[in-house]
Amino acid sequence: MNSQIMNRLSTALPSVCQRCQIRLAPSQLLRPFSSTRQINAQPNSKSRDKGQALEKQILDTGNSQPSEANSPLSKITQLMQGEKTGTSQPVSRDYFRMAESLEAEMIKHPYADRAPPHHLHVYAHKHNTLLTLTRPNGNPLLSLGCGNLGFRKAGRSGYDPAYQLASHVFGQIQERGLLLDIKRLELVYRGFGPGREAFTKVLLGNEGRYIRGLVSRVTDSTRIKFGGTRSRKVRRLG
Template identity: 45%
Template sequence: MTRASRFATVAAVAAAVYLLLYLNLPWWVLVSTGAYLLLQVGWGLYTFNDVPAAQDELLMAAGANAQTASAASKQVQDTTASKERVSLDAAMEFSMPEFTAAAQEPVENVPTTPRGLAKPHRLHVQATRNNTMVTFTMPTGEPLANASGGTVGFKKAGRSGYEAGYRAALRIFEKIGANQTRWRVNSIEVLWNGFGQGREAVFRAMMASEGEKVRGLVKVMTDKTPIKIGGVRPKKRRML
């Protein structure tokens, strides 16, 4: 029985006594009504004293059930975690490939991109009016091999021709093929500069059967020819 219920019971008793006195009812009606009300109040107080004990028993039972459920849940989670750990360990044990000691050694002096990929080597093709120069470099810019119209046997005006550029390209392709493993060449970036006859010659040589191996390594092509917009008076043209 709550405090509000007790207050309502007392208020009802007082109201009933007042009405009985106000209506001038006989004495036996007053006595019977008062006895009934006293019984009601006594029963309410009795049940009110029993409610906390019952509530305590219910709370204790609920707490015990909650502890049992928590222990069972924790045991299930531990069992599941142990099974997952065992399965993960087994998967790692059987999925890890076996590498040789040589393959596990780190590769030195190989620059990488932000994504972790090895940067490509560079093939610079400079085709001017007077010569064709082809240079193969490391990704960082250190030269590894070079060829030009002069190094393949052409002199003076012959160095600027189509044939000189073609032979210079074949010479550099041979060097790349012979040292691909030693130079760790996995990809190549071709950088074009100039519009001389050797530019077309190098491109045709790369598309021919002699350049098939190098062509398969080419991943990027970039034209780095500077574009002149205005500027100072150009240099006097060389007369051959």
């Protein structure tokens, strides 16, 4: 009943009702659901300085980049990063030219960055087997065949003479101390006689345990004829 009367009075006499209304403070208007007072504490000057210093340190460490002098990255990596970010120096513009020239040089001289290998030539003929160890420049160090082990004529061909020859050659390489000079070894096969498989068997066996760790490349230099002279007729018995 009273509320209805007050509503009617407010519509009829707004000036009178405004005087009767309770006036609220601006702080109470901003925070209608809290009766506690706002206390704006002034921070200590020392703590404020420490906070600013810590914030500056964090920002500096986040934005700073390692200098070129103290950077653990290599020069090539720095150049590549500069190329990606677009902040490369004039030196990095010739990087790809340098890489292409280096690749071409490595193709021409594949052993330029390391010692060239020694060569062990395995000539497996159908009538004999010859093993020759050479220096990187081609000068022979050791050359033996099945005839040096006492095999004669037709006895030089076969699996067993080649097996004994390979074992003997590996023993000679160790006795003469050639393993100290050989850093890398390249095997060069030629021919498809029975000595080819016999040499491979010895190399992978107990006799070649000190040699096979030095092998860096295996090549095949078997002669292939394209045209040329007429081959000999096939031998037929009976």
